[in-house]
Amino acid sequence: MISISKLLCALDAEGDGLRYDDGRDSEEEQITEDRTTKPVVVWNLTRRCNLYCEHCYAGADLDAAPGELTTAEGKQLLEELADYGAPVVLFSGGEPLVRDDLEELVAYADDVGIRPVLSTNGTLATPERAAALRDAGLKYAGVSVDGMPERNDAFRGEEGAFDAAVRGIENFLDAGLKTGLRYTITEKNAADMESVVDLLSEVGLDRFCFYHLDYGGRGGEIADADLSPADRRRAVERLCEMTLAYHREGEEIETLLVGNYADAAFLVEYAREHFSDAKADAVRRYLEVNGGDPTGERVADVDYQGNVHLTQFWQGYSLGNVRDRPFGAIWEDESNPLLGALRNREEHLTGPCGECRHQDICRGGSRLRALSAEGDVFGSDPQCYLSREERLGPAAGTGESAAD
Numbered sequence: 001m002i003s004i005s006k007l008l009c010a011l012d013a014e015g016d017g018l019r020y021d022d023g024r025d026s027e028e029e030q031i032t033e034d035r036t037t038k039p040v041v042v043w044n045l046t047r048r049c050n051l052y053c054e055h056c057y058a059g060a061d062l063d064a065a066p067g068e069l070t071t072a073e074g075k076q077l078l079e080e081l082a083d084y085g086a087p088v089v090l091f092s093g094g095e096p097l098v099r100d101d102l103e104e105l106v107a108y109a110d111d112v113g114i115r116p117v118l119s120t121n122g123t124l125a126t127p128e129r130a131a132a133l134r135d136a137g138l139k140y141a142g143v144s145v146d147g148m149p150e151r152n153d154a155f156r157g158e159e160g161a162f163d164a165a166v167r168g169i170e171n172f173l174d175a176g177l178k179t180g181l182r183y184t185i186t187e188k189n190a191a192d193m194e195s196v197v198d199l200l201s202e203v204g205l206d207r208f209c210f211y212h213l214d215y216g217g218r219g220g221e222i223a224d225a226d227l228s229p230a231d232r233r234r235a236v237e238r239l240c241e242m243t244l245a246y247h248r249e250g251e252e253i254e255t256l257l258v259g260n261y262a263d264a265a266f267l268v269e270y271a272r273e274h275f276s277d278a279k280a281d282a283v284r285r286y287l288e289v290n291g292g293d294p295t296g297e298r299v300a301d302v303d304y305q306g307n308v309h310l311t312q313f314w315q316g317y318s319l320g321n322v323r324d325r326p327f328g329a330i331w332e333d334e335s336n337p338l339l340g341a342l343r344n345r346e347e348h349l350t351g352p353c354g355e356c357r358h359q360d361i362c363r364g365g366s367r368l369r370a371l372s373a374e375g376d377v378f379g380s381d382p383q384c385y386l387s388r389e390e391r392l393g394p395a396a397g398t399g400e401s402a403a404d
Contacts, residue, residue, distance in 0.1 A: 001256045001257070001258050002242055002256060002263050002264055002267065002287070003254065004255040004256065004257060005247070005253065005254045005255045005256075005270070006254075006286070007242065007267055007286055007287075008240060008267070008270075008271060008283075011247070011252055011254060013275075014029055017086075018036065018087065024388060036085070038084060038086050038087060039086060039331065040086065040087060040090065040300070041081055041086045041088070041089050041090070041302060042089075042092050042119075042299070042300070042301045043077070043090065043091055043092065043305050044058050044092050044100050044301065044302070044303055044312065044315075045068070045074065045091055045092070045102075046065075046094040046096060046098055047059070047064075047065040047093070047303075047304050048062070048064045048093070048095065048098050049062065049092045049094040050095055050118040050121075050124060050158075051121055051123065051161060052156070052158075053146075053156045053157065053218070053373050054155050054156075054157070054188070054218060054221075054222055054225075055155070055184050055213060055219045055222060056217050056219070057212060057214060057216040058093065058217055058303070058312075059217040060094040060095070064258070064275045067305040068315070069305070069306050069322075069323075071104060071105065073306070073323070074108075075102075075105070075108050077302065077316040077322050078108050078109050078129075078324075079112055079345040080134045080322065080326045081114055081149045081327055082112040083326075084326075084327055084357075085378060085391070086114060086269050086327075087114070087115060088116075088117060089105065089114045089115070089117070091105065091117070091118050092119040093119075093304075094304070096118060096119070096120060097120055097129065097304045099352045102133070103133055103135075103136040104136070106118075106133060106137055106138050110136065110138075111137075111190070112314065113242070115139050116136075116137060116138055116139060117139055117140040117142070118133065118140065118141045118142065118145070118290075119184060120144070120166075121165060121168075122141075122144070122145075122164065122165035122168030122172075123158075123164035125141070125167075125168030125171050125172055126171060127171045127174065130168075130171040130175040130177065132174045132258060133136070133177070133293070134177050139177075139178065140177070140179070140180065141172045141177050141178070141179045141180075142179075142180050142182045143168055143179060143180070143181060143182065144182040144183070144184075144309075145162065145165050145166075145181055145196060146195060147192040147196065148161040148192045148195055149163065151192055152350070153188075154188075159351050160264060166199075166203060167201065167271055169181075169203060169204075170204075173203070173205075175235075179204075179207070180207030180208065180209055181197075181200055181205055181209060182209050183196065183208065183209065183210050183211065183237055183238075184210075184211045184212075184213055185210055185212060185213065185227065185232075186188070186213055186225045186227065187225055187226065187231065188225055190235050193210070193235065193239065194291065195311060197242060201246075201251065203252060206251075206252065206254060207254040207256075208253060208255050209256045209260045210256065210258065210370060211259050212257075212259040212260035212263075212383055213225075213259075213383075214230070214259055214313040214368055215225050215366075215372035216312075216313035216314055216315055216316070216371050217315060218287070219313070220372055222352060225365055226383070226388075229383075229385035230258075231385070232385045236266055237266075239255055240267070242255070258385075260381070260383045261292045261361065262381070262383065264287045264290070264358065264361040265294065265362060265391075268283050268284045268287065269390065270363075283363065285380065287361040288361055290358055290361070291360075291361075291363070292359070292362045292364075293364065294365055295310050295314070295342060295364060295366070295368070296311070296339055296342035296343060297342070297343055297384045298299070299311050300327075301314070301315070302322060302330060303315060306322040307320075308320050308321065311368070313366075313368055319333070320333070325330050331376065338377070341378075345364055345367070346359050346364075349364045349378050350379055350380070350381055351380035352376075352380045352384060353370075353379070353380045353381060354378075354380075355391070356386075356391040357391065358390075358391065359387075364380075365381030365384060366380060366381050366383065367381075369381050370382070378390065385386050
C-alpha cells in the first residue's frame, strides 16, 4: 500500500510503522512500530459469497466449495502464523461473513497475538454481527464498494448491493470499529471515485483504499476493462488532488493506493512539481523503506483449502498446503524456484521494468499482470504509465509511456 495522505499531507496512521518504519513518533496507535520482514497474511477462509462480482480474484461463487479448513484447522493455522511472527491476518473470502465461526476465529487470532482485520462486501454486516465482531477483537473492517449505486450493483451482480454495503459500513461504525472503503478502479467506475468518497465521508468513513485491477480469478477475464495508461495516470492524479483538497478543509481522510507501484514513482514527481525537491526527496525515502511490490515477501495468502499463495490475487499457483507443512516452513522454502526468483527479481526483470531507475521503490510492479499479459513472469507490468524519461531519467528524451 502507498499512502497518499502520509506522503503528501504527513497524516499519521496506524500503518506507518508497518509500511514506512515510522511509527515510533506517531500519535496513532501502531500495528507495529517497526517495519516487519514477516508477511501480512490474507486468509480466504471460504470461497462462498452471496454476490458474484465481475472482478473477484478468488473466483467466489454462490455455492459452498468442498475442502474448507475447519474451525480447528483454522485455529492451528492462526497459531502457526503467530509463531512465525505474522503481524496481521486479513479474513477474506469469498465473503467471510457467510461462515458462522468467523467471530470465533477472529477472537482466536486476537488471543494468540495477531491483529485480525476483515475484508467484506458489507452486505451481511447487521448491527448484531458488527457488534459481535467488535467484541471478538476485530480491529478493522474494509468494505468493498465499486462505484455509485448503478455501477456498483452492476459490477457486483446484485441490485441493492450498494445500499446494503452502506448500511454495513454504518453498522461497523456504530459498533465503534475502524472502517474503510476498498475500491477497485476500472474504466467502468473511475468516474465515480470522488462521488463515492464524498458520500461515504459524510457517512463517517475516513479511510479509502483504491486498488488497481490485478489479473487474477475473474479479474483476468475483464482485463479489457482496465484503464488506459493515460486514464490510469489521471485517476491517480485525481486522488492526489482530492486528498489535498480534503486536508486543506481540515478533513483528515486517509487515502491509499494498492497494487501498482508505478504510483510510487509518480508520487515522487508529483511532490516535486506541486511542493519542492526536498518534499520529493522525503517522499522517496519513505517509499524506499516501503520497498515496492510485496508479492512473495511482505504479503502472503492462504486459501480456503489451505494452499499458500504468493499474494491473494495469484490463486493459480500454490507453494504448498498448511495441512501438510506449517506456514512458516512453506514460506521460508526458497528451493521453490519462483519464490526464490521473486525475492531477487531485480536480477530477472526484462523490458521497461528491467531498465527502470525506480526498481527500488517499485520492484517491477505486478508479476501476475506481467505473466497474464505477456506470458513472462519477469516481463513488464502492463499497468505502468510512466514515460520513458520518468523511467530512465531526463537524458532519455521521449515522453512516450511504458505501455506505448
